[in-house]
Amino acid sequence: MEALAGKAFISGYLLLTAMRDYAMIVPCLDVKVVGGVPSVVKGVKFVDLKRQGDPVEFARRYQEQGADELVFLDITASHEGRRTMVDVARRVADAVDVPFTVGGGISSIQGIKEILDAGADRVGINTAAVRDPDLVRSAARTFGSERITVAVDARRNTEIIPGVNVYELEDGRRAWFEVVIYGGREPTGMDAIEWCRRVERLGAGEILPTSMDRDGTNIGYDLPLTKAISDAVDIPVTASGGASTPQHILEAFTLGGADKALAAGMFHRGEYTVGQVKEYLRANGLRVK
Amino acid sequence: MIAIVDYGMGNLFSIYNALLKVGGDPEIKRDPDFAGAAGIIIPGVGSFGRCMESLRRFQEALAERIAEGTPVLGICIGMQVMMDESEESPWARGFGWIPGRVVRLPEWVTVPQMGWNSLELKRDLELLDGISPGDMFYFVHSYHCIPYDKTAVVATTHYGVDMAAVVAEENIYGTQFHPEKSGPKGLRILENFVRMVRC
Numbered sequence: 001m002e003a004l005a006g007k008a009f010i011s012g013y014l015l016l017t018a019m020r021d022y023a024m025i026v027p028c029l030d031v032k033v034v035g036g037v038p039s040v041v042k043g044v045k046f047v048d049l050k051r052q053g054d055p056v057e058f059a060r061r062y063q064e065q066g067a068d069e070l071v072f073l074d075i076t077a078s079h080e081g082r083r084t085m086v087d088v089a090r091r092v093a094d095a096v097d098v099p100f101t102v103g104g105g106i107s108s109i110q111g112i113k114e115i116l117d118a119g120a121d122r123v124g125i126n127t128a129a130v131r132d133p134d135l136v137r138s139a140a141r142t143f144g145s146e147r148i149t150v151a152v153d154a155r156r157n158t159e160i161i162p163g164v165n166v167y168e169l170e171d172g173r174r175a176w177f178e179v180v181i182y183g184g185r186e187p188t189g190m191d192a193i194e195w196c197r198r199v200e201r202l203g204a205g206e207i208l209p210t211s212m213d214r215d216g217t218n219i220g221y222d223l224p225l226t227k228a229i230s231d232a233v234d235i236p237v238t239a240s241g242g243a244s245t246p247q248h249i250l251e252a253f254t255l256g257g258a259d260k261a262l263a264a265g266m267f268h269r270g271e272y273t274v275g276q277v278k279e280y281l282r283a284n285g286l287r288v289k
Numbered sequence: 290m291i292a293i294v295d296y297g298m299g300n301l302f303s304i305y306n307a308l309l310k311v312g313g314d315p316e317i318k319r320d321p322d323f324a325g326a327a328g329i330i331i332p333g334v335g336s337f338g339r340c341m342e343s344l345r346r347f348q349e350a351l352a353e354r355i356a357e358g359t360p361v362l363g364i365c366i367g368m369q370v371m372m373d374e375s376e377e378s379p380w381a382r383g384f385g386w387i388p389g390r391v392v393r394l395p396e397w398v399t400v401p402q403m404g405w406n407s408l409e410l411k412r413d414l415e416l417l418d419g420i421s422p423g424d425m426f427y428f429v430h431s432y433h434c435i436p437y438d439k440t441a442v443v444a445t446t447h448y449g450v451d452m453a454a455v456v457a458e459e460n461i462y463g464t465q466f467h468p469e470k471s472g473p474k475g476l477r478i479l480e481n482f483v484r485m486v487r488c
Contacts, residue, residue: 022425119302146403205401
């Protein structure tokens with residue numbers, strides 16, 4: 001009985017926490033550049049890519065649906081890709097006024113400047129930040145924290161090693177969250193929770209943690225990961241990886257403590273509109289715009 | 290013509306486009322020459338200290354135009370630099386056009402504020418024609434303005450505490466949010482500005 005009351009208290013508290021701000025929905029567009037032509041694709045566990053169209057068309061569609069922000073990720077992360085993404089940023093800025101972030105393969109102050117100059121609101125850095133954490137500091141100093149998003153790809157690791165933050169998973173197993181880089185191909189041995197705390201100190205304006213276990217699976221976000229990071233830092237956190245239903249997105253806020261929820265396939269495939277998800281969140285007591 | 294001050298921190302695209310959309314004739318100014326400018330916009334990019342470093346060379350020309358009555362609109366950091374000083378960069382002096390200081394958002398909220406928030410209107414202002422209480426605007430900031438003269442605060446928003454969202458003193462205006470990123474209501478404010486500078 002006491003435990004039950006405790007649980008009710010906790011979920012009430014989480015709901016209140018989530019209601020403090022407006023829950024934001026962020027469609028994400030994975031962009032693959034082939035022969036200088038950018039096209040939106042959606043990866044399933046980062047392999048098996050399906051081509052799905054022109055990034056600017058998607059941006060227009062999601063603006064109409066009421067998206068709060070957009071994220072464009074260059075998944076080719078090649079030199080050609082970066083040049084093309086500058087052009088994509090310019091065309092998107094021209095076509096919509098939804099704030100948007102561009103990430104993927106950006107590894108220098110000059111690279112960040114080009115994307116921001118083209119009209120992006122924020123730049124996401126991922127692998128480059130792991131390889132050179134000072135890039136986060138100098139980027140935040142140069143462009144302001146508000147414009148620097150650190151994307152963190154993380155994977156559950158049940159082989160517990162000393163010094164890592166350990167969490168209980170849904171099935172009762174214990175795991176820590178390991179940072180992986182190069183699109184999930186390379187484990188780093190770094191504790192994702194500590195890494196998030198560190199990039200916050202270095203001046204990151206927000207964190208975009210993507211679960212490599214959940215990305216493309218459609219079974220919902222890694223809520224323990226999302227919650228652990230939301231608890232660990234005071235900057236905004238965007239849940240990412242695995243969402244396919246409005247229920248998943250609701251959980252990102254109520255159980256994961258996220259400030260924003262990112263989703264791709266469920267919107268790209270036309271299963272749900274952003275507006276429908278917002279209706280669902282509103283019906284469940286969250287504030288949405 | 291409406292001059293957009295380009296102090297080298299990038300990202301003038303959105304504000305330029307938004308002004309075009311509402312019938313304005315924006316021009317990006319890399320040099321402190323505001324000849325022919327009926328209005329001036331100071332966009333908001335970067336940190337307070339960095340902005341002031343880059344904006345210093347525009348100070349004299351801006352002060353002249355303000356004295357002549359040219360409407361000036363500061364957005365986000367562009368509004369914060371109108372105050373005297375900021376906790377973000379204690380060593381840097383602001384323009385001090387609107388006496389006040391800039392302080393960090395309270396520690397019990399997520400900082401930066403990055404998202405939508407509504408306004409509470411304190412008094413009428415032409416710049417806010419067509420804006421109703423509860424209309425939502427897009428904020429991205431870690432610091433907020435506290436003008437010493439409370440009548441300079443035209444609208445507030447609540448994020449942990451009540452804070453200035455729109456300030457105005459004679460022909461000097463500032464918005465803490467980004468009207469160019471705030472959909473139709475944001476465009477309405479820029480449209481008002483375009484109309485005001487034509488009169």
